[in-house]
Amino acid sequence: MRHEALALFEQGIKSRYELDVIIGIDEAGRGALAGPVYAGACAITDPRGTAFINDSKLLSQRQREQAFELLPAHALFATGSCTAAEIDSGGILQATYGAMEKALILLLPAVRQHWGIGSRIGVVVDGPLLPHFLEREEHLVAMAIIDADAILLSVAGASIAAKVSRDAAMRVMARHVHGYGFEGNVGYGTREHIQALRTKGPSGEHRRTFVVKQLVETEELPLGRTAQPGAGKRR
Numbered sequence: 001m002r003h004e005a006l007a008l009f010e011q012g013i014k015s016r017y018e019l020d021v022i023i024g025i026d027e028a029g030r031g032a033l034a035g036p037v038y039a040g041a042c043a044i045t046d047p048r049g050t051a052f053i054n055d056s057k058l059l060s061q062r063q064r065e066q067a068f069e070l071l072p073a074h075a076l077f078a079t080g081s082c083t084a085a086e087i088d089s090g091g092i093l094q095a096t097y098g099a100m101e102k103a104l105i106l107l108l109p110a111v112r113q114h115w116g117i118g119s120r121i122g123v124v125v126d127g128p129l130l131p132h133f134l135e136r137e138e139h140l141v142a143m144a145i146i147d148a149d150a151i152l153l154s155v156a157g158a159s160i161a162a163k164v165s166r167d168a169a170m171r172v173m174a175r176h177v178h179g180y181g182f183e184g185n186v187g188y189g190t191r192e193h194i195q196a197l198r199t200k201g202p203s204g205e206h207r208r209t210f211v212v213k214q215l216v217e218t219e220e221l222p223l224g225r226t227a228q229p230g231a232g233k234r235r
Helices: 002-016 061-073 084-090 092-115 153-173 191-200 208-219
Strands: 021-028 037-044 075-082 121-126 140-145
Touching: 002 021, 002 121, 002 153, 021 092, 021 153, 037 092, 037 153, 061 075, 061 153, 075 092, 075 153, 084 092, 084 208, 092 121, 121 153
Parallel strands: 021 121, 121 140
Antiparallel strands: 021 037, 037 075
16 A cells, blocks of 8 residues: 555656656665765656565665665666765765765666656655755756655655665675674664774774764764774684
């Protein structure tokens, strides 16, 4: 029933704005202490048999990974990312928008090829604000909808693509940046992760501005040193 509602709401928007296709965009990793922020862009090519698509927050890790494997048969999608250094340089909001723009740029050629060069394309971003890069795109019908990942099929697909891709990237990072539990917490502030930060200090993959704001002032995190990628490695 929930899946039918996702598909019907999306079809309703397409009909209202006379769109041929909707590209949904969502992010993953915005609230993490370490690693990149990711964004997914997704356009549904065949809504039949897509009951596996749902808001990624409502799926278990196994369900998300299974959905990600099934997604190419029903959708076109792409992901973009911005590093921890980019987040520190420009702020998390701009880095998130940067990742979204990268994902959209990667996906648009495939969408235009599938639906035709003259197709009318809508873009729905999950959130309250329309990213600045979409305000410049006169050939796209762009809108921001709060909790769009819970009500639109394409945005839910984007949330799966972003989350699974980012988690996979963090597990690869864990092979090189040891002692913070990235293989399990994927950069989020679990108790073990925060304790490791207090003991070791941040690695080069931590978002130092975020760590400072959230932890240092209250927890006296040792920012005077930066842990090396191999620190904490079991021998």
